[in-house]
Amino acid sequence: MDLYYLPRSGFSQLIDVLRNHAETIMVPKAQDGAMVFSELDPGEEIEAGWQEVQDAGRYSLEKTESPRWFKWATGPQALKPIVYPPREALWRVEKQGITFESVPESVPATAIIGVRACDLAALSLLDKHFLGSQFPDTAYKSRRDSLFIVAVDCARSAATCFCVSTGDGPSATQGFDIALSELEDGFVLRSGSARGESLLKGFSRANERQITLSEKQVDQAISMQTRQLPAQDLRSLINKSLESDAWEAIAARCLSCGNCTSVCPTCFCHSESALAELDGSSSTQYREWDSCFTQSHSYIHGIVIRSETATRYRQWFTHKLANWHEQYGRSGCVGCGRCISWCPVGIDITQEVATLNGN
Amino acid sequence: MVTNPQSPYLPKTVEVVERIQETQTVFTLRLRFIDEGFSEQYRFQPGQFNMLYLYGVGEIPISIVSDPDGLPFIDHAIRVVGRVTKGMAKLKKGDRLGLRGPYGQGWPMDLARDKNLLVITGGLGCAPVVSAINYVIERRADFNKLTIMQGVKLPSDLVWRSRYEQWSQIPDTEIYLAADEGAANWPWHVGRVTELFDRMSLAPDTVAMLCGPEGMMRVCIKELVQRTIKEEFIFLSMERNMQCAVGSCGHCQFGPYFVCKDGPVFCYAKVKQLLAIKGV
Amino acid sequence: MNKRELEIKVPVLARVEGEGSLELLIEGEELREAKLSIFEPPRLFEKFLEGRHYTEVPDLVARICGICPVAYQMSAVHALEGLFDTRISEWIRAMRRVYYCGEWIESHALHIHLLALPDFLGYQSAPEMAKDHPLAVKRGLRIQALGNDLIKLFGGRSVNPVGAEVGGFSGAPTKKEVNTLYSRLDQCIDESAELLEWLLTFSLPESNQDFPGVSLRHEYEYPMNEGRLASSDGLNIPVDAFENHFVERQVPHSTAFQCYRDDKAYLVGPLARCVLNSQHLNKQVKTILDAAKLKLNVGNSYHSLIARAMEILHAASEAKDLLRNYVKPNTTREKIITKAGVAIAATEAPRGTLWHRYEIDADGLVCKARIVPPTSQNQARIEADLRHALTTLGLYRPEEELRFQAEQIIRNYDPCISCATHFLDLRVNRQ
């Protein structure tokens, strides 16, 4: 594979090239205490030095002296809100004649910089879910097709990361157009698609030293990971534990608030609702993120199938770590650790697996 | 710039051709697509369902009860239980609604051909199996004995009483009804539905089709298995909350399955373990 | 001559905020009683403020009145910051004015279009009026909506907004959010000017009563959050001295608290503000008023309709100036160091001066609270005005006419009966 090098000062060249391909460029920004993807205005630069500290139920940003732009490991979002927005209109209907029409949406071509390996793994799971069925989701597809992805290899892991154990990180291996490895003074770049390759062609090659440095960084990120999921497929463990007391023990702590499912980059549950104009002349059908932690998720008339938090947590856990295998051929967890950090009471999925496993 | 092609969630407009009040709480809507071209492409299997959309209110899964040969008319028997069904109850002939489908895996009618068929429904759930019963009655010669069993709490809960009376007149068809509590005009069994099993003879090659509350299905399946009906020959129609019906919204998951696309009809052998655990 | 006895009772006053009723007792040439009865049930706010932490005060007091929550929040935060010696940044100061402008615009537009104009044009309600005057009503609703949206910018919602804190705001809108709203301000300014011009074409009844107007006055700006208390008859005191000059009483003929200034009934609210602070009014407002050759008179309560429209235009223009070069700051609130003591402040609610006093202990908990809302201050004035107006009209007039006149007078004051802190149930006193 060809590796290129771009000094930090020359990064604007890459941005310029990207602007020829994309109407919108999204970059990580520190906003309200977390790193989130946000539009890069022309002339604006990516802010250096931000680094986050994460732990169960904790996330805080620190501004360091480092010149690096991608020192942080993960933010609360992956690509999920971009390809699958929290709330969107599906179609509209006119009262006159009850005629249905799609809601036309034009999706700007978007380049997004700073995507992590776990985010890419999650994206390919969402692809399988939304596009792999007999009824591909057209809205998802439009947004998916509009993306140009610039990934970045993690040089650091957060305390909550465990992508090494799930096999999804810390360096990007698939699903990107371009991947960066950030060094103090610049970037080692590689392409992951034909269009990525064509953009990089003009850049100069990376040298030995730069390549070694970038590889070392990944090793460092690997060595920083303290959490993990067991290497084996968890299906049999979970399936034999469906009636274990462990779920009650978790339910004593779990709030059933749905934060974990919302931040999880692979959770896809949503509900639909009709929003009619007050005068009743037309109505729009919306879908919005839902969670298996709500009552309505398992409601059928007169019964809530999972009325207890214990069964809801079990549903989430079982789906993520066991049933995903049946549905999409692999576990639904990519090791990003978001559900650990963003749980208001700090419930830790890796710890719960360990407990179930008798540790 | 990329723009959306047509969404798989977009319903088609249908018109109410006829509305029949079956009981106080159940009514049948006979529907037909406005777009004739589309109507011609539309095909379905007994046991499949459609998503019906009531203007401005919401979309719900409803089984198709009419015969596949009855197209272009599509019948839905709807029980008024809550928000959307209450609104649908007000629809009149000529009103329009939205429909998309058909979805899901229907009853294994091919497997049942030339075999005995036992249909069991309980509680309020019966619409899904009516399609199978109708299918058999229309093609009576293709099937052996047809046994229909239903258990209700109160005699007044029995929907389509007149139909049971009609069905019982059809050759080689047996009807077993039970109500937990009796009443003056209840000629059938008073007691649990499971007590009826002792009165019938079940040939081992019987294909059983069940629909109703999960508790009731569990109990009946136990009886069937004890009476040496093969697990592979037992089928049940499951219900879960459904928002999209195309395996996207995640609500209808039942273990690893999506009820909307892997079901609603499941072979018992496949879901045996799941069915044993509450809250799955 | 036949001596006529007439008792007019309006059990529920329409188009006022909260529920009040009116009782008139006329005996021949004499108006024996004119009572604006306020039977809003007491909600005992001052009591449940006790024991609360100072940080909770803005969210609690907002709920005294859904119509002017911003005013309650602003009086409270200024009182507490005064006690804690908090220095707020220029940004906070400016954005608090924007926030308050939103409430003035919303409240005044609501009053003019939904409550007052139907009187002037002869309709029972605004939707009815809209059938004949659709454009005017829709314009009014748009102005009202913009006011609401200004509040939402900083408070998330316009009723019981959530962003105001002792020390500043919990957060700030993004530049983008501000720009979206900013781009609507020009239209609002134009429409407010049209509204003012239109109202100036109304022929308002003459009236000239002699009583003072009271409002805050500020050295270099139209008063909102700061200033000294001034009156049209020469009072000029710091707000801390309020209690030396103003007393709330239960008067014999009514059980509602009424506030007097040195034994005199007085007026607070937009009309008093406009008259006392005319030099700080926006230029465009002055130009329009001059062109119409109207001299505002505190003694004519009908002029408050005009004053409200003037303040809408003023507030919309001021909001525009203050948001022109908006930047989202790094910090939106100051650090608070609590201190025990007495916290006092007054700000200008849409309906007039709103005075708060809190006693705070060393843990930052409220020990005692006292709130004097504008409506209780205007109460005595409203009754005096009723007497005057009805007598001038002629007590011999038909009941319907007297009753309409009386209701209209009351509505001129835009009394907000929901500021229920001090109001009693009147019916117990009826014979």
Added chain:
Amino acid sequence: MMKPRLAVHKFTSCDGCQLAILNMGEELLTLADLVDIVHFAEAGPVEPEAQVDIAIVEGSVSTPDELERIKRVRENSNCLITIGACATTGGIQALRNHQDSSQWVSDIYPQAQFIQSLNTSTAIREHVRVDFELWGCPVNSRQVKAMLRSLLFGVSPIDEKSSLCLECKRQQNPCVVVTKQEPCMGPLTRTGCGALCPHFGKACFACYGPSETVNSHSLVKRYQGFGVSKEDMIRRFNHIQNNAAAYKESVINIARNFDE
């Protein structure tokens, strides 16, 4: 066809919830076209005893008169909907229910004997049958419009009761508990407001009332870890929705278990 008749009644409240109707903007005129507004004192029409299809009630029951009045409202209406915390749980003024409120009255009013006030402020549901409740302090126009639209379609409105966190996350607000250790009530509060407080980086103070699942034990323990005191924690439940069952219970549990 006859238009449905609508009444808006006010009980003990701040008037804020009615504003959800008056603040609808131009849609207020649409509403006036759709229904016959026969009683809505603040907007003009006054006919409190009229028979109506839909009665919207704001405010709690806190006076002897209101005790009687609510019965008549119920008799006169087909469908009775409460809007807001006051009507749905008793409102902030229900804080008096935990106190000797006659003492409170005499503390404020020199001539307390004139005050006709009950010792409690209670929800409408505690006095008459209620067909649907809209939660929130205040409710907003979105909720009221959706409710009315459903009724006009002849179906029941939708009860939004899942946790605020879901809405907060849909808005993509970074959680204030996680980023700032703020004791946010969102996990125990129902959706509807649009996650306004967390949007401004502020902890939710539960003005919409309890969500469907309230695990206060776990959350309080967490906040205790942040250094939040017992009194502070109690005040957070004993706030605007103090009279809601799940919060009342939480207060009792905190009082009992906090120090363990």
